[in-house]
Amino acid sequence: MKDIMNKEVDDRKEDAIxxxxxxxxxxxxxxxxxxxxxxxxxxxxxxxxxxxLGLTGTKKGCDHGQCGACTILIxxxxxxxxxxxxxxxxxxxxxxxxxxxxxxxxxxLQQAFIKHxxxxxxxxxxxxxxxxxxxxxxxxxxxxxxxxxxxxGNLCRCAAYNNIVKAIEEVIETGQxxxxx
Amino acid sequence: MTTIAADISQASYIGQPISRVDGVAxxxxxxxxxxxxxxxxxxxxxxxxxxxxxxxxxSIQSEEARAVNGIIKIYSHENVKDLPWFDLSYKxxxxxxxxxxxxxxxxxxxFSQQPVALVIAxxxxxxxxxxxxxxxxxxxxxxxxxxxxxxxxxxxxxRGKTGYKKPKNRGxxxxxxxxxxxxxxxxxxxxxxxxxPMELFSSTVVxxxxxxxxxxxxxxxxxxxxxxxxxxxxxxxxKVRVLSPFVGGAFGSGLRPQYQLFMACLAALDLQLPVRVxxxxxxxxxxxxxxxxxxxxxxxxxxxxxxxxxxHTAISETSRFENYTENIVNxxxxxxxxDHVKLDYRLVPLDVNSPLDMRAPGAATGVLALECAMDELxxxxxxxxxxxxxxxxxxxxxxxGKPFSSKNLMDCYKQGAEHFxxxxxxxxxxxxxxxxxxxxxxxxxxMWDAMMVPARAQAKITADGKLxxxxxxSDIGTGTYTIxxxxxxxxxxxxxxxxxxxxxxxxxxxxxxxxGSATAASVGTAVLFACKKIREKLLSLAxxxxxxxxxxxxxxxxxxxxxxxxxxxxxxxxxSIREVMDRTGxxxxxEKNSDLRAMFKQLGYARNTHSAIFVEVKIDEDLxxxxxxxxxxxxxxxxxxxxxxxxxxxxxxxxxxxxxxLHEDSFMDHQYxxxxxxxxxxxxxxxxxDTPDIEVIFVQEKDTVVNPLGIxxxxxxxxxGTAAAVANAIYHATGKRIRDFPITPDKLx
Numbered sequence: 001m002k003d004i005m006n007k008e009v010d011d012r013k014e015d016a017i018x019x020x021x022x023x024x025x026x027x028x029x030x031x032x033x034x035x036x037x038x039x040x041x042x043x044x045x046x047x048x049x050x051x052x053l054g055l056t057g058t059k060k061g062c063d064h065g066q067c068g069a070c071t072i073l074i075x076x077x078x079x080x081x082x083x084x085x086x087x088x089x090x091x092x093x094x095x096x097x098x099x100x101x102x103x104x105x106x107x108x109l110q111q112a113f114i115k116h117x118x119x120x121x122x123x124x125x126x127x128x129x130x131x132x133x134x135x136x137x138x139x140x141x142x143x144x145x146x147x148x149x150x151x152x153g154n155l156c157r158c159a160a161y162n163n164i165v166k167a168i169e170e171v172i173e174t175g176q177x178x179x180x181x
Numbered sequence: 182m183t184t185i186a187a188d189i190s191q192a193s194y195i196g197q198p199i200s201r202v203d204g205v206a207x208x209x210x211x212x213x214x215x216x217x218x219x220x221x222x223x224x225x226x227x228x229x230x231x232x233x234x235x236x237x238x239x240s241i242q243s244e245e246a247r248a249v250n251g252i253i254k255i256y257s258h259e260n261v262k263d264l265p266w267f268d269l270s271y272k273x274x275x276x277x278x279x280x281x282x283x284x285x286x287x288x289x290x291x292f293s294q295q296p297v298a299l300v301i302a303x304x305x306x307x308x309x310x311x312x313x314x315x316x317x318x319x320x321x322x323x324x325x326x327x328x329x330x331x332x333x334x335x336x337x338x339x340r341g342k343t344g345y346k347k348p349k350n351r352g353x354x355x356x357x358x359x360x361x362x363x364x365x366x367x368x369x370x371x372x373x374x375x376x377x378p379m380e381l382f383s384s385t386v387v388x389x390x391x392x393x394x395x396x397x398x399x400x401x402x403x404x405x406x407x408x409x410x411x412x413x414x415x416x417x418x419x420k421v422r423v424l425s426p427f428v429g430g431a432f433g434s435g436l437r438p439q440y441q442l443f444m445a446c447l448a449a450l451d452l453q454l455p456v457r458v459x460x461x462x463x464x465x466x467x468x469x470x471x472x473x474x475x476x477x478x479x480x481x482x483x484x485x486x487x488x489x490x491x492x493h494t495a496i497s498e499t500s501r502f503e504n505y506t507e508n509i510v511n512x513x514x515x516x517x518x519x520d521h522v523k524l525d526y527r528l529v530p531l532d533v534n535s536p537l538d539m540r541a542p543g544a545a546t547g548v549l550a551l552e553c554a555m556d557e558l559x560x561x562x563x564x565x566x567x568x569x570x571x572x573x574x575x576x577x578x579x580x581x582g583k584p585f586s587s588k589n590l591m592d593c594y595k596q597g598a599e600h601f602x603x604x605x606x607x608x609x610x611x612x613x614x615x616x617x618x619x620x621x622x623x624x625x626x627x628m629w630d631a632m633m634v635p636a637r638a639q640a641k642i643t644a645d646g647k648l649x650x651x652x653x654x655s656d657i658g659t660g661t662y663t664i665x666x667x668x669x670x671x672x673x674x675x676x677x678x679x680x681x682x683x684x685x686x687x688x689x690x691x692x693x694x695x696x697g698s699a700t701a702a703s704v705g706t707a708v709l710f711a712c713k714k715i716r717e718k719l720l721s722l723a724x725x726x727x728x729x730x731x732x733x734x735x736x737x738x739x740x741x742x743x744x745x746x747x748x749x750x751x752x753x754x755x756x757s758i759r760e761v762m763d764r765t766g767x768x769x770x771x772e773k774n775s776d777l778r779a780m781f782k783q784l785g786y787a788r789n790t791h792s793a794i795f796v797e798v799k800i801d802e803d804l805x806x807x808x809x810x811x812x813x814x815x816x817x818x819x820x821x822x823x824x825x826x827x828x829x830x831x832x833x834x835x836x837x838x839x840x841x842x843l844h845e846d847s848f849m850d851h852q853y854x855x856x857x858x859x860x861x862x863x864x865x866x867x868x869x870x871d872t873p874d875i876e877v878i879f880v881q882e883k884d885t886v887v888n889p890l891g892i893x894x895x896x897x898x899x900x901x902g903t904a905a906a907v908a909n910a911i912y913h914a915t916g917k918r919i920r921d922f923p924i925t926p927d928k929l930x
Contacts, residue, residue: 040304040306042306043306047305047306050217051304051305054219055210056210056213056214056217057209057210057211058210059214059379059380059429060216060381060459061379061380061381061462061861062381062462062860062861063461063462064462064860064861064862066462066860066861066862067379067462067861069379096210097208097209097210098209098210098211100209101209106205106208106209110205110208110209113204113208114200114201114204114205114208115200117200117201117825117826117828117829119204119207119208119658120430120658120659120660120826120829120830120833121378121379121380121427121428121429121430121431121657121658122203122206122207122208122212122427122429122658123214123378123379123380123429123430124379125207125208126208126210129208147869148869148870148872149869149870151869152868152869152870153868154868154869155379155861155866155868156379157377157378157379157430157432157866158379158430158658158829158833159832159833159835159836159837159867159872160829160832160833161836161867161868161869161872162832162872162874162875163829163832164869165869165872
């Protein structure tokens with residue numbers, strides 16, 4: 001796969017698939033990098049990330065906003081990226097799982113997830129971690145029950161729930177909650 | 182001396198709670214799943230599914246769809262020719278008796294949501310749009326999808342799929358039942374369930390210039406997919422490479438090649454271009470499922486609680502074209518001491534897709550009914566449900582008469598009860614209220630097979646002291662990567678970071694699909710033997726070196742620690758592996774396991790895992806809302822390679838059991854012959870808020886028979902019995918026996 005992380009991307013300019021009129025130029029700010037894409041207006045933000053930017057860390061589990069696997073952070077707020085269109089997020093800071101670690105230094109939630117075995121197959125994990133960060137940003141999680149409740153939009157079929165909660169609790173308890181991302 | 186001992190304990194990885202070696206890849210989003218590989222010019226496929234359950238396709242009008250700019254081709258039975266007609270071409274390692282489903286083979290519709298067409302386009306959006314423009318006309322035929330209405334049509338299968346064991350009767354249960362002191366009789370029913378792994382079923386197929394295929398598939402067995410493609414499309418095996426390094430959950434759904442694999446390969450071969458086909462969540466309700474099953478249990482006992490007769494009948498659905506079989510009733514002849522057992526397993530063919538193994542197939546179903554019935558019997562006898570189990574404990578397998586290779590169910594009962602606080606339980610139902618909450622405590626036993634299947638591993642150590650071990654096995658979230666790395670590192674005394682285990686590639690040595698909790702034992706033993714062979718070679722090289730300090734050391738006194746070959750009592754008397762390789766000019770040593778001796782020794786023994794599950798529920802008396810608040814799962818599963826990943830397996834299994842008891846139900850609308858709750862909003866699985874406190878206990882169980890490391894496997898045992906323990910707790914809380922699963926609030930009101 002071509003390296004698209006560090007340069008502007010213009011995948012579609014030459015091999016226009018539908019008529020030029022239907023493709024909209026979209027400028028996305030993902031994990032601190034600027035990208036210009038040409039997208040159908042109905043391309044979901046999730047598909048733009050996965051199919052057009054190659055950022056496949058954000059997962060598709062249902063495409064209907066029912067599972068939370070596609071959770072990302074928009075200006076620090078967690079959303080289901082499958083339920084919204086890419087064209088709506090021009091210039092807004094978007095953070096995906098790929099943007100949480102600082103180089104080789106894992107984000108505290110990522111470290112805690114590994115330590116507490118907060119995943120098995122790993123497919124819901126990026127969404128769980130982004131959702132957890134979004135929940136921490138919201139600032140309403142005061143107890144284990146709160147975390148269980150506020151994380152209930154993120155399904156895990158392996159049912160690693162208790163370990164996910166332990167990982168989040170540890171990040172809260174050790175006060176390593178990073179600044180809102 | 183102390184130094185060596187400390188070093189040895191440091192290099193001891195088996196049994197340690199090591200964090201997953203693939204953890205970083207999974208938490209950073211770099212772990213790549215089947216639908217996440219790409220290639221220049223990748224095309225996207227979208228499958229169109231039949232809205233009717235039975236009939237035939239009269240016509241397909243696709244002109245309008247084909248006219249869309251960017252649509253490459255639309256496939257259906259009308260234009261897909263030259264598919265093999267022979268059943269064997271479509272068989273997979275599951276080997277169901279019958280005639281496997283063949284996509285696009287004819288215009289016949291055999292089940293609702295059957296794939297009928299494939300739209301290939303330059304983008305996913307276009308494929309999705311064009312699919313809406315395809316007009317398909319159907320002629321419908323009468324169909325039958327209701328198991329309960331067709332129980333009289335049940336037949337006894339003459340043979341079954343891979344792993345099927347014909348139930349065995351003993352004694353004369355019927356006669357014994359008529360003269361017994363105490364007896365109960367009850368019927369249990371649960372509907373179909375779907376696996377629903379988080380990852381959508383996907384295949385990305387890259388067509389090579391030489392006509393070869395590189396296939397990224399969501400599967401539990403790369404060799405199963407490879408062999409299927411080779412036979413269906415008549416290509417040489419070596420021209421098909423299937424990879425599956427990460428699998429986003431499977432739970433049995435990846436044991437058969439699913440139709441997106443067929444679709445992606447069909448289009449890639451025809452167009453000679455790279456193609457990806459991803460199914461929708463809704464379409465994942467179109468393939469195999471845990472079959473709807475009706476069961477009847479009759480138990481008879483003496484007044485003091487000894488089982489005198491067990492009769493267990495199970496009738497499950499299957500498709501019209503294959504006989505899917507499970508070992509449902511068999512467990513009733515094996516879990517307790519009882520001389521008179523009558524087992525009856527039958528199938529009803531319906532107009533549905535063939536069922537498919539789903540976590541603990543057979544046992545999840547059969548043990549649910551048996552263990553609910555045991556609870557009913559306990560209350561009929563007026564004795565504690567745990568005491569009833571203890572009274573009927575068996576030290577040998579009652580079915581075969583063979584001893585168990587190991588069985589420490591007794592400690593499961595003891596430790597589980599103690600940790601749960603079972604002795605504080607008040608016997609009578611509805612006696613443990615907390616305000617408006619009815620509190621119920623229930624328990625169950627569980628049993629699964631400790632299987633060993635033929636598997637191979639290849640290990641290669643290079644001059645830099647790094648070890649790479651490979652096998653065509655799978656890690657569906659079970660922890661295969663991690664435990665195999667632990668076994669290899671410990672066997673050769675290498676630091677974990679110098680060892681890598683690779684899997685999910687059809688070019689690796691043979692391993693069967695990952696299923697039945699057999700992988701840790703089977704592949705783990707293969708890894709052990711392959712690494713032991715390297716160890717022998719290294720030692721022999723080390724001893725032959727000029728002035729080798731190890732020349733006169735007995736083999737039994739040698740240890741491999743921290744990359745060194747040492748005398749166990751003298752760290753000075755050692756050589757590093759790198760030095761040995763270097764001084765002998767050895768670039769690498771590569772070995773495969775070939776020792777299958779362990780498999781013959783086992784034949785004289787019954788080999789099983791066991792469990793005791795204790796559950797607390799709290800129920801809102803007015804609304805019937807049920808919460809599982811506490812679970813203790815005590816597991817006897819031999820040697821636990823990694824308590825961290827193994828606990829996760831058990832916790833996951835326990836949640837599946839709770840889900841079976843309270844949530845999961847693929848709801849068949851018999852008017853349309855279609856599962857109507859076919860998405861995550863309507864098909865309920867537990868969420869964070871449904872999760873109770875779960876304590877997992879692994880009791881000590883030393884087993885020298887199953888395999889040299891004493892591994893029994895933990896993937897299934899967590900679910901088995903859990904649903905019964907929940908149902909029994911609900912009875913204890915409410916005094917109501919609900920025998921129709923899942924137990925939803927309406928059934929309690």
